[in-house]
Amino acid sequence: NAGVTQTPKFRVLKTGQSMTLLCAQDMNHEYMYWYRQDPGMGLRLIHYSVGEGTTAKGEVPDGYNVSRLKKQNFLLGLESAAPSQTSVYFCASSYSHNQPQHFGDGTRLSIL
Amino acid sequence: AQKITQTQPGMFVQEKEAVTLDCTYDTSDPSYGLFWYKQPSSGEMIFLIYQGSYDQQNATEGRYSLNFQKARKSANLVISASQLGDSAMYFCAYSGAGSYQLTFGKGTKLSVIP
Numbered sequence: 001n002a003g004v005t006q007t008p009k010f011r012v013l014k015t016g017q018s019m020t021l022l023c024a025q026d027m028n029h030e031y032m033y034w035y036r037q038d039p040g041m042g043l044r045l046i047h048y049s050v051g052e053g054t055t056a057k058g059e060v061p062d063g064y065n066v067s068r069l070k071k072q073n074f075l076l077g078l079e080s081a082a083p084s085q086t087s088v089y090f091c092a093s094s095y096s097h098n099q100p101q102h103f104g105d106g107t108r109l110s111i112l
Numbered sequence: 113a114q115k116i117t118q119t120q121p122g123m124f125v126q127e128k129e130a131v132t133l134d135c136t137y138d139t140s141d142p143s144y145g146l147f148w149y150k151q152p153s154s155g156e157m158i159f160l161i162y163q164g165s166y167d168q169q170n171a172t173e174g175r176y177s178l179n180f181q182k183a184r185k186s187a188n189l190v191i192s193a194s195q196l197g198d199s200a201m202y203f204c205a206y207s208g209a210g211s212y213q214l215t216f217g218k219g220t221k222l223s224v225i226p
Contacts, residue, residue, distance in 0.1 A: 031212065042116075042203050042216025043157075050212065058213055090157060097212045098145045098164075103157035 002026050006091050006104035013081045013111045021076040021107050023091030031094045032074040033058075033101060034066060036087040043090060049074055050097075081111045116206050118217035125194045126225050132179070133189040133220045135204030141165075143209035146187040148178065151201040151219070160202075163187055191222075199224045 007022045025032065030051050035043035035058075045058030049068040063085060065077045074093075078085060088108050092101040115138040125131040137146065148160040163171045163178045171178045179188040191198055201221050205214040 033213070040218065042205070042218055043214070044216075045213040048212050056212070088155065092157075098143075098207050098209065100147060100159045100162050101214060102159060103149075105156045108155075 004091055004093055004102055004104035006089075006107050008107060009105065010108045011110070013078075013109065015081060015083060015111060017081050017111075018077070018079050019081065020078075021089055021091075021109075023074045023076070023093075023104060024072055025074075025091075025093040025102075026072065027093060027095075027102065028071070029093035029095055029102075030071070031097060031101075032068065033092045033094075034064070034074065034076045035090045035092065036060065036085075037090060037106075038087050046076065046089075083111050085109065086111045116204055116215055116217035118204055118220050120220045121218075122221040122223070124223050124225055125191075127196060128193055130190060130192045131194055131222065133191070133202050133204075133222065135187045135189065135217060137185050137187065137204075137206050139185070139206065139208060141208040141210070145207045146178070146180070147205040147207070147214065148176070148187075148189045149203045149205060149216075150198075151203065152197075153200070157203075161189070194224045196224050196226060198222060 004025045033048040034046040047066040052071040091104045094101040144165045146163045150158045161173045177190045201219045204217040
């Protein structure tokens with residue numbers, strides 16, 4: 001039972017490079033989310049999706065884009081990475097809002 | 113905007129003892145949910161327990177229970193019979209009826225002493 005799978009687990013980028021973080025869930029959840037976690041902080045929502053083909057901005061969306069072409073996948077893109085985007089990124093999914101969100105293991109991203 | 117406050121940056125508890133982790137929230141939403149997550153040193157976020165604002169009884173899940181006091185706007189996590197594996201960061205989170213996001217507190221680091 002995989003649950004929520006994130007790839008890659010670690011990545012180092014140079015400033016200005018682009019990359020895509022992949023999230024896949026096998027629980028048939030409608031809702032998916034991308035969060036970032038910085039030292040001493042809880043998680044902050046970047047973008048979310050309430051269903052296939054839909055996306056919306058969260059608390060800290062600047063510098064990121066997302067796509068949900070398939071129900072089971074939610075992609076997070078960094079078009080031009082900046083050192084301020086060094087963080088641990090978590091993907092999560094839930095059956096509906098106000099229901100428990102199930103998290104992936106996180107992606108540790110460092111931008112030099 | 114909703115606010116979640118965890119006032120204990122770190123706590124110690126003796127193995128096999130019970131411990132309470134505090135969480136207060138500030139909201140005017142009539143309907144909301146409260147969650148607790150555990151984050152061990154390995155980094156994953158593990159869902160522990162959920163309490164809905166209209167639930168009449170406090171939520172329980174094994175050794176975890178949620179002491180929900182709606183009038184005080186508090187949702188404290190109680191861990192009974194602490195184990196060494198309970199050492200981790202614990203996050204309280206809030207979700208309002210009209211919101212799709214979880215708002216997290218800054219967390220409490222729990223250390224269980226043998």
